[in-house]
Amino acid sequence: VSAEMPALFPMEALKAQAVAARTYQVRKMEEAGSDAVLYDVGQAYADTAAQKEKWGEHYQEYAARVSQAVEETAGEIMVYEGEPILAVFHAQSAGKTEDSENVWVQEIPYLRSVDSSGDLSAPDNTVTETLSAKTVWEKLSTLGDLGVSAAELDFFGIQRSEAGYIQQIQAGNLTLTGLEVRTALGLRSADFTVQRQGDDFVFTTKGYGHGAGMSQYGAKALAEEGMDYHEILSHYYTSISFEKTA
DSSP, X not given: OTTTSOTTSOHHHHHHHHHHHHHHHHHHHHHHGGGOOTTOSSOOOOOHHHHHHHHGGGHHHHHHHHHHHHHTTTTEEEEETTEEOOOOEESBOXXXXXXXXXXXXXXXXXXXXXXXXXXXXXXXXXXXXXXXXXXHHHHHGGGSOOSSOTTTOOEEEEEEOTTSOEEEEEETTXXXXXXXXXXXXXXXXXXXXXXXXXXXXXXXXXXXXXXXXXXXXXXXXXXXXXXXXXXXXXXXXXXXXXXXXX
């Protein structure tokens, strides 16, 4: 929790993050079986030394808030049909979260697109970044033959999901997903627009992260509206229930 969410977020948002992180951990450890290593299953983790370096003079205050969120939700996880869910989360959406199949192909019943309009007031929800055409050409060429030079490269044929994330985009002669372009170019999300300006491309991204599951800034906004952590989690992970681990 200390590595994933700002410690000064509302307590109900921190609790939601604690349950999401615990659920993700339990599921991944069950999948890994006896080979599981507690802090080696794909989540950010900050030990005491890292927390002290990160928080400095605020360490005691912030650590206490995180501990409270963890302790007040102790043992609690989210389940769907009796199994721990894949409790993915991201920093902020572009106003709606994304259906799982638009990110990872597989349709997951509790990872449905939901409203997350509170994200629109999150810091840096819309960010513009300029990259040279040469850099874009070089990085996208690692994905396949673009069929054009850097001077000729352009984007077209954009297809988006209902949540706004690019599902398909043509770069030169190469057909790519928005996620492939985002990863190759280091963009903040796959919800972006792109314009060629001379020897450069200007990308404007909305949100930060893959867009599926819980939005952390969205959770903050819902907590500020008065929702408790169960309500926040039930909003972002549809049709789930809660259980206590043994």
